[in-house]
Structure formats: structure tokens, C-alpha cells
Amino acid sequence: VTGRERLLIIGGDAGGMSAAAQARRRAPADRLEIVAFEKGDYTSYGACGLPYYVAGEMDDPEELVSRTPDEHRSQGIDVRMRHEVIAVDLDARVLRVRDSDAGADRSEPFDQLVFANGAEPIRPRLPGVDAQGVHGIQTIGDGIALREHVVKEHVGDRAVVVGGGYIGLEMAEAMHERGMLVTVIDAGPQPMSTLDEDMGALVAAAIRKIGLELQTETRVQAFETDEDGHVRAVVTEHGTIPADIVVLGTGVRPNVRLARDAGVKIGPSGGVKTDPRMATSVPGVWAAGDCVETFHRISRRPVAIALGTYANKQGRVVGENATGGYATFGGVIGTAITKVCAYEIGRTGLNEEEARDAGFEFVTATIESTTRAHYFDGSPEITVKIVAEKRSGRLLGAQIVGREGAAKRIDVMAAAIWNEMTADEFVQLDLGYAPPFSPVWDPTLIAARKAAAMR
Amino acid sequence: VTGRERLLIIGGDAGGMSAAAQARRRAPADRLEIVAFEKGDYTSYGACGLPYYVAGEMDDPEELVSRTPDEHRSQGIDVRMRHEVIAVDLDARVLRVRDSDAGADRSEPFDQLVFANGAEPIRPRLPGVDAQGVHGIQTIGDGIALREHVVKEHVGDRAVVVGGGYIGLEMAEAMHERGMLVTVIDAGPQPMSTLDEDMGALVAAAIRKIGLELQTETRVQAFETDEDGHVRAVVTEHGTIPADIVVLGTGVRPNVRLARDAGVKIGPSGGVKTDPRMATSVPGVWAAGDCVETFHRISRRPVAIALGTYANKQGRVVGENATGGYATFGGVIGTAITKVCAYEIGRTGLNEEEARDAGFEFVTATIESTTRAHYFDGSPEITVKIVAEKRSGRLLGAQIVGREGAAKRIDVMAAAIWNEMTADEFVQLDLGYAPPFSPVWDPTLIAARKAAAMR
Numbered sequence: 001v002t003g004r005e006r007l008l009i010i011g012g013d014a015g016g017m018s019a020a021a022q023a024r025r026r027a028p029a030d031r032l033e034i035v036a037f038e039k040g041d042y043t044s045y046g047a048c049g050l051p052y053y054v055a056g057e058m059d060d061p062e063e064l065v066s067r068t069p070d071e072h073r074s075q076g077i078d079v080r081m082r083h084e085v086i087a088v089d090l091d092a093r094v095l096r097v098r099d100s101d102a103g104a105d106r107s108e109p110f111d112q113l114v115f116a117n118g119a120e121p122i123r124p125r126l127p128g129v130d131a132q133g134v135h136g137i138q139t140i141g142d143g144i145a146l147r148e149h150v151v152k153e154h155v156g157d158r159a160v161v162v163g164g165g166y167i168g169l170e171m172a173e174a175m176h177e178r179g180m181l182v183t184v185i186d187a188g189p190q191p192m193s194t195l196d197e198d199m200g201a202l203v204a205a206a207i208r209k210i211g212l213e214l215q216t217e218t219r220v221q222a223f224e225t226d227e228d229g230h231v232r233a234v235v236t237e238h239g240t241i242p243a244d245i246v247v248l249g250t251g252v253r254p255n256v257r258l259a260r261d262a263g264v265k266i267g268p269s270g271g272v273k274t275d276p277r278m279a280t281s282v283p284g285v286w287a288a289g290d291c292v293e294t295f296h297r298i299s300r301r302p303v304a305i306a307l308g309t310y311a312n313k314q315g316r317v318v319g320e321n322a323t324g325g326y327a328t329f330g331g332v333i334g335t336a337i338t339k340v341c342a343y344e345i346g347r348t349g350l351n352e353e354e355a356r357d358a359g360f361e362f363v364t365a366t367i368e369s370t371t372r373a374h375y376f377d378g379s380p381e382i383t384v385k386i387v388a389e390k391r392s393g394r395l396l397g398a399q400i401v402g403r404e405g406a407a408k409r410i411d412v413m414a415a416a417i418w419n420e421m422t423a424d425e426f427v428q429l430d431l432g433y434a435p436p437f438s439p440v441w442d443p444t445l446i447a448a449r450k451a452a453a454m455r
Numbered sequence: 456v457t458g459r460e461r462l463l464i465i466g467g468d469a470g471g472m473s474a475a476a477q478a479r480r481r482a483p484a485d486r487l488e489i490v491a492f493e494k495g496d497y498t499s500y501g502a503c504g505l506p507y508y509v510a511g512e513m514d515d516p517e518e519l520v521s522r523t524p525d526e527h528r529s530q531g532i533d534v535r536m537r538h539e540v541i542a543v544d545l546d547a548r549v550l551r552v553r554d555s556d557a558g559a560d561r562s563e564p565f566d567q568l569v570f571a572n573g574a575e576p577i578r579p580r581l582p583g584v585d586a587q588g589v590h591g592i593q594t595i596g597d598g599i600a601l602r603e604h605v606v607k608e609h610v611g612d613r614a615v616v617v618g619g620g621y622i623g624l625e626m627a628e629a630m631h632e633r634g635m636l637v638t639v640i641d642a643g644p645q646p647m648s649t650l651d652e653d654m655g656a657l658v659a660a661a662i663r664k665i666g667l668e669l670q671t672e673t674r675v676q677a678f679e680t681d682e683d684g685h686v687r688a689v690v691t692e693h694g695t696i697p698a699d700i701v702v703l704g705t706g707v708r709p710n711v712r713l714a715r716d717a718g719v720k721i722g723p724s725g726g727v728k729t730d731p732r733m734a735t736s737v738p739g740v741w742a743a744g745d746c747v748e749t750f751h752r753i754s755r756r757p758v759a760i761a762l763g764t765y766a767n768k769q770g771r772v773v774g775e776n777a778t779g780g781y782a783t784f785g786g787v788i789g790t791a792i793t794k795v796c797a798y799e800i801g802r803t804g805l806n807e808e809e810a811r812d813a814g815f816e817f818v819t820a821t822i823e824s825t826t827r828a829h830y831f832d833g834s835p836e837i838t839v840k841i842v843a844e845k846r847s848g849r850l851l852g853a854q855i856v857g858r859e860g861a862a863k864r865i866d867v868m869a870a871a872i873w874n875e876m877t878a879d880e881f882v883q884l885d886l887g888y889a890p891p892f893s894p895v896w897d898p899t900l901i902a903a904r905k906a907a908a909m910r
Contacts (some may be wrong), residue, residue, distance in 0.1 A: 014895070049828060049890050063830040066895070166889075308895050309888045330883035337887035346887055373504060375518040408863065408893070411886045415870035418884055428785035429873055431866045432792035432801050433764045434621075435504050438863070440469070440521070440763050 004033045007322055008095055008110040010085045010258065012038025013045065014311035015289020015318075016116030017067065020077045022319025029076045032323065035108070036077060037097055039084035042140050043069050048308055050143035051167065054150060055174035061140050088113070088262035090282050112284045112322050115259050115272055116315065119252035119290035119306045124162075128223030133231040134246040137167055146171075149245050155179035157244040160234045162220055164191025166338045168249025169203075172212055173340050175247075183213035183241055185234065190216060194336065195399050196351045198366070199385055202401040206343040215241075254291045254304045267293035271304035276328035277321045278314050286322055288314035295331035298349050298396055298417065299358035305332060335414045337407040346410030349397030349417040352387060361390040365423075365450035369443035371405030373435035382406045384447035386413075386423065393422035393455040395448070405437065409444055423452035459488045462777055463550055463565040465540045465713065467493025468500065469766035470744020470773075471571030472522065475532045477774025484531045487778065490563070491532060492552055494539035497595050498524050503763055505598035506622065509605060510629035516595050543568070543717035545737050567739045567777050570714050570727055571770065574707035574745035574761040579617075583678030588686040589701045592622055601626075604700050610634035612699040615689045617675055619646025621793045623704025624658075627667055628795050630702075638668035638696055640689065645671055649791065650854050651806045653821070654840055657856040661798040670696075709746045709759045722748035726759035731783035732776045733769050741777055743769035750786035753804050753851055753872065754813035760787060790869045792862040801865030804852030804872045807842060816845040820878075820905035824898035826860030828890035837861040839902035841868075841878065848877035848910040850903070860892065864899055878907035 009016040020034050044067040069079040087096035095108040121136045136142045157180050161172045164186035176182045190200025224233040234241045254271035265281035267273035271293030280287050289311035296303045320327035335348040355362050365386045370379040382402030398413035400406050416426050426448040464471040475489050504519040524534040542551035550563040576591045591597045612635050616627045619641035631637045645655025679688040689696045709726035720736035722728035726748030735742050744766035751758045775782035790803040810817050820841045825834040837857030853868035855861050871881050881903040
């Protein structure tokens with residue numbers, strides 16, 4: 001009736017709402033209608049903040065929300081909460097949407113469409129996995145349930161975290177700080193499998209020092225439940241671990257069922273295939289966030305990595321392109337950081353296994369240093385590992401484990417890797433030095449110097 | 456007699472001893488004799504650590520020494536302490552050296568020579584500047600004298616720091632922490648003149664909040680002394696300030712008298728002119744550290760900047776080249792960071808005035824953010840300012856003022872500026888994100904996004 005174009009968005013989190021916001025900035029409401037469908041209760045929330053909500057950094061889960069539905073609406077974006085898109089017809093260009101409150105379905109026509117329906121947790125198909133007390137850690141609902149349990153139960157209760165990745169360890173710390181006895185189980189030889197084994201061993205030592213129990217090379221076989229259907233133990237190949245609560249930190253995969261069923265091309269990594277403008281295989285259909293496959297600049301391979309920073313950037317690119325602008329997403333290099341109590345962990349680029357897989361020959365250099373001048377009391381230690389291409393010396397990846405001031409040093413390595421600098425070139429960089437922040441040779445420079453000498 | 460080559464080094468601090476160490480690594484002692492002459496009492500000390508010695512971070516000034524004369528000797532480097540080189544004859548290739556202990560002069564022939572005699576403090580030629588209680592802040596001797604005074608005198612004594620640059624402010628903090636009443640006087644409109652005035656104003660507000668007295672746009676005219684010849688007040692154009700102790704943070708200039716008298720070319724910035732291999736205008740004669748002129752990669756102009764990180768790198772380059780190797784120093788972009796109580800300051804590249812001087816047209820973008828997710832209690836604030844070239848959007852400079860986690864963020868900006876990235880390209884960077892370290896959009900990315908939109 002209005003003659004306005006219609007841009008529909010599936011998913012109201014980082015990717016979708018960044019797309020909506022950027023499109024709104026560029027196109028007036030009388031020219032473009034923007035509607036986002038979110039099946040849950042929140043928009044634009046940071047799942048990465050859930051461990052801090054469980055730990056009690058803040059008491060209101062709404063604080064994890066960077067923009068509420070009403071805030072989006074006041075910007076001229078129509079947000080439909082508890083609306084699940086159940087089918088996509090790309091020929092008719094119409095969505096089938098279920099309104100959970102009204103219990104009714106409706107058809108919604110569109111001119112352009114954005115898939116931003118995120119990732120789904122990988123739940124191991126094991127006996128008892130659906131028992132009460134076995135929690136995921138993806139939605140605010142997960143966080144609320146987990147925190148309620150943690151707060152209600154007595155201190156000293158036993159928690160088991162399955163999967164020693166970023167969010168698994170962060171959640172383990174949160175529960176540990178709440179006074180629970182926490183065991184982390186990981187199938188690999190070390191936790192934090194995006195690090196090499198030698199660097200993962202430092203993480204293992206750190207979290208054991210903190211007081212967390214850690215069982216590596218241990219696969220979960222089942223979850224035992226009590227007569228009420230509540231989990232009471234985790235059965236592993238090496239024995240049974242009592243558990244009052246279980247947290248599944250077993251990763252996520254792109255949520256692509258809708259897109260695949262609609263005929264949108266899915267890439268080899270399992271995410272929606274996108275070009276640099278975040279266009280899918282179907283004209284006028286875009287994708288952003290955890291559901292997409294993007295490009296790894298160093299391995300030159302398609303990858304699907306669920307990360308809020310990527311979702312935000314990709315969403316902006318979609319919003320620009322869907323309104324006649326031009327923007328591209330430059331791909332990723334897999335930078336990630338985390339903090340477990342006093343310990344900080346960072347990684348970027350390719351680790352040894354990834355470099356090998358990608359066909360590189362390489363050298364590695366690992367150094368120990370501190371993040372302040374040595375004469376400061378308790379100057380925090382830091383270990384930096386660099387993976388550099390043989391002969392060229394080009395930086396391929398870096399890993400950091402240390403204490404205060406360690407993790408964010410990954411950024412300068414990420415900028416260097418992004419720019420394809422060699423270790424030799426990196427050593428020349430004019431980095432900030434002052435005794436409270438660094439030895440005269442920054443630890444990253446010392447590592448690069450060593451790598452440069454090895455190639 | 457031995458047939459060995461002789462490499463002599465004037466100055467036993469960072470530049471000279473890095474050259475010596477690298478040369479020693481590459482050339483065996485039976486082929487190359489290395490002798491360093493140091494007129495003072497210490498080798499390889501970090502002058503940048505002096506404020507922390509005065510503040511009491513450590514009690515032994517030797518802790519500022521990264522390698523003692525004996526440690527150098529054990530590596531096969533002949534270090535002659537309290538030996539001052541008083542003349543250089545480049546035709547005869549011989550040094551005239553004064554042994555302060557023996558009170559005798561000696562001639563020392565050389566094959567290759569390294570000027571590494573550092574910088575000299577700029578002492579304003581004002582009445583009373585040589586009074587007792589007026590201290591420099593360059594040598595460990597300065598630091599010891601200053602600390603003795605600070606510790607001996609009563610708390611509540613008045614200190615005046617002339618010059619609100621890095622080391623002036625660091626020393627002001629140190630004395631403030633020791634319980635003194637500290638006034639900082641600066642001739643400019645704001646302290647920290649390597650920042651733009653708007654960013655300097657943030658520093659001014661911060662140091663006033665800490666409890667330091669600050670007088671800007673104030674020129675010192677004289678130092679009043681008591682009958683014992685001890686300073687008792689600082690006379691300025693705006694009045695007289697009582698002072699029990701005065702610290703001169705009025706900067707340094709390259710120490711080039713010896714080199715100039717010997718016929719070595721001095722550059723327009725006032726430092727010894729060097730090529731990328733750190734060779735001077737005379738074959739077989741090298742230079743490293745605070746006495747040299749080097750190249751600013753963004754302004755493309757010769758500059759003389761006294762900084763330990765440059766001295767270390769340049770020294771290594773000299774040690775490589777003096778032993779038949781090949782290495783170059785890549786120039787500088789003027790990165791610097793500091794900490795004053797809880798406040799952190801960083802800068803890199805060109806500020807507005809420097810960019811204008813260098814002939815650039817530019818835009819600036821300034822943003823306020825935090826260094827952790829907003830929901831952390833007291834998430835530290837940070838202000839980031841970017842100077843970017845008009846039209847191209849190329850990053851020319853960045854400045855940061857903030858609290859915990861702020862200053863070292865300058866490194867990623869430095870790496871980007873070094874690589875001539877545009878603001879648009881910077882926004883794509885894959886930087887580390889986790890709630891304890893950053894909002895989802897790192898403050899540096901937010902600033903670059905704003906700059907990209909302005910150009």
C-alpha cells in the first residue's frame with residue numbers, strides 16, 4: 001500500500017540489529033520499512049557477558065542488552081519480539097512468521113532479507129543431556145537459569161563444566177567465585193584448544209592454581225540423574241564425577257536450517273556462504289553474524305567463527321549494502337582473548353596445527369617476559385608464542401598467556417598479521433614504552449626478534 | 456700487536472651497549488676488540504625508571520641497571536668506567552680519553568667508532584639555576600640526589616617541577632606520593648605538549664584531580680636562593696612560588712659536541728646525521744641512541760627523539776653493521792606512553808600541529824568510551840583522538856588519555872600508522888574482545904569509525 005521497500009531481518013541480536021541500525025541511518029522511514037523478527041525475549045544482547053552476570057558483576061540481566069526493543073523502535077526499526085520465522089520462500093519473497101504470544105502464524109512479504117539467526121549450541125547426544133540442571137550458555141535465559149541455580153544452592157555444591165574453551169572457563173571461574181567446587185572436563189590434551197598444546201598447558205596450570213579441578217583427555221559418556229530427573233553426576237570414560245549442576249561449553253554451530261531449506265547456499269564450513277559484501281547466493285538476500293561463513297585472511301579458507309565483534313561489523317556492512325551503499329567485510333584472522341581470574345589469554349592468526357593444515361611451513365618462537373619493568377613488585381609474567389612462515393618470516397599467528405596487561409597485547413600482533421608483516425618488520429615497530437607498562441623491549445618485540453632469528 | 460680490529464664506543468648506556476652486545480654476538484674476541492668508554496658510574500641504565508626509584512618502587516638504584524659493567528665484561532666487552540672521551544681525531548683514527556680516577560689522559564686508536572654519548576639536559580640559563588636543590592632528572596646520580604632529598608626532608612615540603620612533559624609529570628607523581636606539595640609549571644597552554652591542546656586539557660584535569668598544583672602558560676624567570684645557596688622559591692611571570700626542591704623537566708638535546716668537533720655531520724634536528732644503517736657521514740663511524748637524528752616515517756622529516764627503545768634498536772643495528780652484517784633502523788613514528796597515578800596517556804604519529812607542519816590536510820575524530828564492558832563497576836573511561844589525512848583517510852596520528860587499560864592501546868594504532876592503514880581499513884581489524892578488556896567495539900575502532908565517516 002505504501003510503496004515502501006521492505007527489509008526483513010531474521011534475528012534480533014548483534015548481526016541483525018547492526019544491519020537494521022545502519023540501514024535506518026542511510027534510508028528514511030518513508031522509503032524503507034525495516035522489521036526484525038526475534039524469537040526470544042531480548043535484542044542486541046552480549047552472550048559473552050553471561051559469565052559476568054552469573055559471577056554477579058551486575059544484578060540486572062538487562063544490562064547485557066546494549067539496545068532494547070523499544071530503543072530500536074524509537075529509531076524507526078520495527079522489532080517483533082517472540083516472533084519466530086518458521087519458513088522462508090525466496091521465490092514468492094515471503095516469510096512465514098509465528099507469533100508465540102498470539103499463537104498464530106502470519107506471512108510477511110519482503111524485498112530484501114537478512115539472515116541473522118545466529119548459532120545453535122552443540123549439545124552432545126548423550127544419555128541424560130536433557131536432564132534438569134544441565135545448562136547451555138548461549139541465551140540470557142541460560143544465564144538467568146544458571147545464576148538462579150548458583151545463587152539458590154548452597155556454597156560448596158559441585159559444578160561440572162564440559163568443554164574448556166573460552167566461555168566454559170569463564171563460566172567455571174564465575175561459579176568458582178560463587179563458592180562452588182568446579183570441575184572442568186575437556187576431551188583434548190589441554191583446555192583452550194584454539195591454543196597450541198604448550199600454551200594450553202600454561203592455561204591448565206593456571207586454572208589448577210586458581211583451584212579449579214581439570215580433567216583433560218576425558219570424554220563424557222552420560223549424565224546420571226536422580227529420581228526427580230535432575231542431574232547428579234557426569235559419567236566419563238575415566239570415572240563418574242558428582243555434579244549438582246552441569247554447564248555445557250561444547251561450542252556452537254551456525255544456525256542455517258532456515259537458509260538451507262530456502263535454497264540459500266551453505267559453505268563448506270557449515271555457515272551461510274557470503275561474498276565480501278555479505279551477500280548470499282540469492283540476490284537481495286544478505287547474512288550477518290554467527291550464522292555466516294566468512295573468510296580467514298591467513299589460511300585463505302572459509303571459516304565460521306561465532307564472535308560478537310564479527311557480527312557487529314558484518315551487520316553494518318549489510319545495512320550499508322542493502323540501502324544502495326557499498327561496504328565490504330575484510331574477513332577475520334581469529335583473534336580472541338579471555339580472562340580467567342588473574343590469568344589472561346589471547347590468540348590471533350594460525351596456531352601450529354592450523355598453519356600446517358593451511359599448507360604453511362613455519363618456525364615457532366616462545367619467550368617469557370613481564371608486562372612491566374622488572375623492578376616493579378610482582379611484575380606480571382607473560383609468555384608469548386609466535387608462529388612465522390619459514391624463509392619469508394611472515395607472521396602467521398601469535399598466542400599469549402600471562403597476567404595483568406597480557407591479553408590485549410594480542411591486538412598489536414593482530415594488526416601486524418593483518419598487514420602481513422614479517423617478524424623482522426615487526427621488530428622495527430615503534431611501540432609504547434614506560435616502566436609501568438612494559439620492559440624496554442616489549443614482550444611481543446622480544447618474541448618477534450627470536451622468530452626473526454630462527455627463520 | 457694482536458692484529459685484532461678495534462671497535463670503540465663512546466657511551467655505556469642503551470645505544471652503546473646494545474651495539475657492543477650485538478657486535479660481540481657476531482664477532483669472536485680474537486677477531487674484534489670492543490671497548491666502551493663511560494664517563495659516569497653506570498652502564499645500561501634506564502633513565503625512564505628514575506621516577507620509580509624516587510617514588511620508592513625499589514630501594515637499590517642498581518635495579519635500574521639492566522647490565523652492569525662486570526656483566527658486560529663477562530661477555531667479552533671491555534668497559535672502562537669513569538672514562539670520558541675528550542677528543543676524537545677521525546683522520547688519525549684515535550680517541551683522547553680521560554681516566555677520571557687516575558686523572559690521566561690516554562690515546563686509544565680505533566678501526567671503527569660508535570657515537571653513543573646520549574643527550575644533555577636543557578638547563579634554562581636563568582638566575583639561580585645552579586643553586587642547591589635544583590635537580591636534573593637524567594642520570595642515576597640525579598635520581599639518588601633527588602630521592603635523598605625527598606626522603607630526608609619532612610613531608611609537606613614544597614616541590615616545583617618545571618616542565619609538564621612525561622618525566623616531569625612522572626617525577627611530580629613520585630614526590631606527591633612521598634607526601635610533598637607539588638606544583639608543576641609549564642610554559643604551554645597545557646601540560647604534555649606532545650598532545651594536542653584538547654587532549655592536554657584532559658591531562659591537566661587529571662593531575663589537578665590527583666592533587667597536584669598546575670600552572671600553565673607560565674614562564675620561569677629565576678630561582679631565589681637562601682643564604683646557604685639553596686633554592687627557596689621559583690620566580691615566574693605570574694608570581695613567586697615557594698620551593699624546597701626544584702626538578703627541571705625541561706627536556707634534552709642530542710649531545711653532539713664531540714662529533715661535531717670531529718667533523719661528523721650534524722643534521723637539521725640537531726642530532727648526528729645517520730643513514731638507515733646508522734652510519735654517520737664518516738666511513739666506519741656509527742651512531743646510536745639519544746645523540747642521533749633519525750627519520751620520522753609519517754612527517755618524512757629528520758627528528759631527534761630521546762627514547763630508550765630507539766637507542767636499543769639502533770644499537771643492535773650498529774652492532775650488526777659494524778661486524779659486516781646488514782641491518783637497518785626503520786625510523787620512528789613518535790610513540791610514547793606514560794602513567795600519572797591512575798591516569799594513562801599515549802600518543803603516536805603526528806598531532807594536529809605536527810600534521811599541519813608536515814603539510815597534511817586532515818580531519819580529527821575524538822570519542823569517549825571505556826576500557827571494559829559498561830556493566831563492570833567503575834569501567835575505566837578512555838578518550839581516543841585520531842588525526843587522519845583528508846580524502847585518503849590515512850591514519851596520521853592518535854592520542855589517548857584514560858585510566859586502566861588505556862595507554863597500551865596506542866600500540867595497535869602505532870602498528871596501523873606504521874603500515875599506512877586508512878581509518879576505513881583500521882575499522883576492519885580483528886581485535887581482541889572480551890568484557891573485562893573492552894566494549895564490543897574497541898575504543899580505537901570507534902574512533903577510527905568516526906574518522907572514516909568524516910574524511
